[in-house]
Amino acid sequence: MSQVQLQFRLNGKDYSIQADPTQRMVDLLRENLHLTGTKVGCGVGECGACTVVLNGEAVTSCLVLAGQMQGADILTVEGLSETQIGSILQQCFVDGDAVQCGFCTPGFLMSAYALLLHNPHPTREEIKVAVSGNLCRCTGYVPILNAIEAAGLRLAAEGK
Amino acid sequence: MQVRTYIRPASLADALHTLATVEEPIAIIAGGTDVLVYAREDDRYANSALIDIYGLAGELGQIREERDDLIIGALATHAAIAKSPLVLRYAPILADACRSIAAPQVRNHATIAGNIANASPAADSLGALAVLRAKVGVQSPEGQRELAMDQIIARPYRNNLGPRDLITYIRIPKLEGYQHMFYKLGRRRAQSISRMTLAALLKRDSQGVVEDFRITVGATFPRPMVFPDVDAMLIGIRPAQADLEAVAKALSNKIPEIAGIRASTAYKQPVCEKLCLRILNNLLGGDQQ
Numbered sequence: 001m002s003q004v005q006l007q008f009r010l011n012g013k014d015y016s017i018q019a020d021p022t023q024r025m026v027d028l029l030r031e032n033l034h035l036t037g038t039k040v041g042c043g044v045g046e047c048g049a050c051t052v053v054l055n056g057e058a059v060t061s062c063l064v065l066a067g068q069m070q071g072a073d074i075l076t077v078e079g080l081s082e083t084q085i086g087s088i089l090q091q092c093f094v095d096g097d098a099v100q101c102g103f104c105t106p107g108f109l110m111s112a113y114a115l116l117l118h119n120p121h122p123t124r125e126e127i128k129v130a131v132s133g134n135l136c137r138c139t140g141y142v143p144i145l146n147a148i149e150a151a152g153l154r155l156a157a158e159g160k
Numbered sequence: 161m162q163v164r165t166y167i168r169p170a171s172l173a174d175a176l177h178t179l180a181t182v183e184e185p186i187a188i189i190a191g192g193t194d195v196l197v198y199a200r201e202d203d204r205y206a207n208s209a210l211i212d213i214y215g216l217a218g219e220l221g222q223i224r225e226e227r228d229d230l231i232i233g234a235l236a237t238h239a240a241i242a243k244s245p246l247v248l249r250y251a252p253i254l255a256d257a258c259r260s261i262a263a264p265q266v267r268n269h270a271t272i273a274g275n276i277a278n279a280s281p282a283a284d285s286l287g288a289l290a291v292l293r294a295k296v297g298v299q300s301p302e303g304q305r306e307l308a309m310d311q312i313i314a315r316p317y318r319n320n321l322g323p324r325d326l327i328t329y330i331r332i333p334k335l336e337g338y339q340h341m342f343y344k345l346g347r348r349r350a351q352s353i354s355r356m357t358l359a360a361l362l363k364r365d366s367q368g369v370v371e372d373f374r375i376t377v378g379a380t381f382p383r384p385m386v387f388p389d390v391d392a393m394l395i396g397i398r399p400a401q402a403d404l405e406a407v408a409k410a411l412s413n414k415i416p417e418i419a420g421i422r423a424s425t426a427y428k429q430p431v432c433e434k435l436c437l438r439i440l441n442n443l444l445g446g447d448q449q
Contacts, residue, residue, distance in 0.1 A: 132350030133263025
């Protein structure tokens with residue numbers, strides 16, 4: 001497939017690159033831009049390891065066509081620490097032992113980021129729904145839910 | 161994915177022009193949450209022109225009212241439908257169905273028209289759309305037409321659309337004063353492919369007499385079904401328990417009648433009967449709203 005010029009905003013920076021628009025967004029991120037924080041697990045949208053935030057919403061980047069990045073505003077795990085919500089989330093994941101092998105972590109963080117972006121003080125049930133498309137085979141989920149809940153409380157304490 | 165050409169129309173008019181003129185076999189992609197899964201399995205799109213309409217969400221993604229109808233743009237995502245104030249007011253059963261699809265990441269990107277066009281027998285939106293008597297607006301170089309839910313899908317994974325047809329909207333008659341219930345039976349709440357869905361709408365007058373009743377079963381038949389004969393069993397009466405049991409029996413009897421006796425029938429038929437009875441009891445035991 002021939003290349004096209006794709007322009008988008010990624011982690012707060014403007015990009016204009018030549019790329020195959022029919023590849024998957026996750027492949028463009030990992031192979032073309034070498035942003036390998038976004039993981040590929042199942043490749044069919046079931047595990048959530050490839051979750052990124054596209055125009056403010058969590059999506060599985062294995063099921064988004066690179067061509068659909070045209071004009072979009074994208075956040076991946078690499079840009080997370082530059083945001084207030086992301087930075088708090090990362091610290092809460094570390095403090096709460098919400099990471100074991102780490103493969104699912106970028107996806108969980110991005111799903112949690114999208115949740116807190118729209119709903120800074122979610123209930124436990126809202127947190128569970130927000131990460132229902134992310135699979136973790138290590139932690140048993142409880143530390144992850146706790147970490148996201150703690151991030152919500154810290155955001156509240158910081159007046160967000 | 162492997163394709164012959166990739167075309168990203170700038171407007172609906174541009175998309176219709178492309179559909180009318182392109183020479184290769186046509187594959188239309190919206191959210192792509194099914195197409196990108198199929199593209200992993202084989203090279204079925206290798207000779208196709210891939211027409212990416214996702215960028216047309218401004219024109220084709222709106223949810224609005226048009227007199228007595230709700231018009232849902234083809235590119236409205238499941239997430240947008242699930243939280244739309246108009247859908248929650250006039251067709252809340254569709255919001256419930258869309259909320260039960262996959263997980264947030266897919267609901268944020270997958271579209272209602274894609275769910276219809278993909279024609280999976282287990283698609284969660286289809287049962288709700290069937291009881292809502294939704295019509296699907298289709299545009300092609302020859303003109304515009306509307307198809308009912310049981311007309312647009314031929315059989316599992318085959319719709320009745322031509323290659324140059326484009327779904328542009330879903331028309332749903334507004335409902336008020338109805339109770340509704342959408343039930344999804346799956347192995348877990350998120351991500352599961354439905355084993356069965358039930359969708360029911362009920363309207364009663366102040367005396368408890370049923371003015372309207374519609375029920376269907378999804379993930380069970382080759383295409384979305386409506387059952388006017390079953391619906392009629394409750395209309396005009398104040399249902400007693402025996403009436404509800406008769407409806408549950410009649411509805412579950414449709415499974416061997418239409419789908420034939422299959423390996424799953426021994427499971428699905430009694431489960432359908434139980435679920436139907438439970439839903440009817442919930443609806444009739446609850447408040448009218």
